Amino acid sequence: MSDSVVFFLIQILNGIQYGLLLFLVASGLTLVFGIMGIINLAHGSFYMLGAYLAFALTQLTGNLFLAILLAAPLAIIFGLALEALLFRPLYARDHLYQVLLTYGLILALEEMRSLIFGDDVHGVAMPAFLDFSIHLSGPLSYPAYRLVMSGACLVIAGGLWLAIQKTRLGMAIRAGSTNREMVQSLGIDIAWVYRIVFAFGVLLAAFAGMIAAPVASVYPGMGNQILIVSFVVVVIGGIGSIKGAFLGSLLIGLADTFGQVLAPHWAGMTVYLLMAAVLLWRPAGLFGGSTIR
């Protein structure tokens, strides 16, 4: 294979890897919206939280995997606490108030991050046994860690699909997004489903931050960047659609990566132009609807 073909291939791998990472954040966003009707601007802050937890715990334990194992339950506890304290009063309120409350939450979380960790960029050590590159051709190679990242995201995406399509909880989630009252009258505790979905969404976003930390490093504002791109993913895929989020994530991942390569100056705009194009074609997104599918 010639170098340019390999280079092209590497970009495709990069785009897919970024897209899969986006999926972890966007799927939580779309699930929380689909079932709870909550628009959560602070979802990106959970990504940031995961990254900084990975940073702190890797320094403490010296091992990223151990850090992830320790951080995951912390993320779930954090999610449950937030749901109980801030989000529960919001279920019945207008989207406007949800937007503003979670906007305030972003400011507070971002500033707490600044208080605890400062405003410097920090690197996170990669696990030593994954710190190598796979030689492709000529001077081109691909880092093994990124492949593992993509693999992990794929496994989670598959698990998520199975959980929603094949389990009783998944059934409750799908049903709850269609008709809340009916589900309740069938004896399913919808408040309990909400709690699980919210905490799980926090965990997914935090996990994305954790595994991305060694590649992307941890820095101020990292959560907001991914949040807005995740919104675009959700809009393109259709709100509440996991399938849409998956396809949208890959589309955006590839569009952004190739935008960076082909038009570096305008790279930030590619994803938004793509979004505008999709909206012109299908205003409700590719898999639009308001139920979890």
Added chain:
Amino acid sequence: MSRRNLIELAVLAALALFPLLAGTFYLQLVAKIMIMAIFAMSLDLLVGYAGLVSFGHAAFFGIGAYALMVLSPQYGAANLWLSLPIAMIAAGLAALAIGLLVLRCSGVYFIMVTLAFAQMFFYYATGSKFLGGSDGAYIYVKPSADLLGWTPFSLDGAVAFYALALAALAAAYILLRLVLRSLFGHALRGIKSNETRMRALGFSTFGIKLAAFGLAGALAGLAGYLDAAQFGTVNPELFSWQLSGIVLMMVILGGMGTLYGPVLGAFALVLLEDSLADATRHWLLPMGIFIMLAVLFLPQGIGGLLRRAAWMRARG
């Protein structure tokens, strides 16, 4: 004259007499507040009257500001009478173009899509060399009020700029009151409460919403223009979602669906921001907590609180 007119006149008089009492620092602060009040009022037209929750209103603020930068010759002054309308028209046209797309969506889609479009402008400004890239650019000289060789006033002094900001605020307020009293304004409120019904009554709801979006964009452009003129600098942060969030908070804090609400909200939030920033470098933490508490416990805003107090007193 109604009581409301009296209060409006009293506030106008107080703002007009303020330069007699205050020094440069406070004049600049209140000028900044009045500019933000115009911005917040323009958003209230969408949020409070049309029920369109835009989370990307900073896009048009930024366009107004950048228009002044582009129209100012390097080290020279732009003409106020030309550049101001051009900035407003540019922002208004951009709002119409974006409105054509975003008004196809509603509810939560609308929130996300307006945010995404503002973000597009943010990245455009960041990537564009012509617009100064991520550092932005300076506007070295304030616009001149030159009118065919005759210059009625100069904007260099703090008082003159304050007067311009006050005039703009008063003009925007009167314009919006007239608009809201017209058939158009009533149709807009009708759309907020029941769009299907308005359509069944024969109103072109899309056209009405688009016109409101365009008008709100032009007024946000006016605010952005004044902001750039006041501080002599533009940067991509003017398009940022943080600014869109702050202005939305002003509308809610003051009380949406009223014209005085956004003005109250602008005063409260800018003053709070100023005093917090004086007290601590980490002022965003108390600010964030304040916003969350206000949303949870003060959903009708300060305006709602005042209305309730007046109602309680009337009831005895």
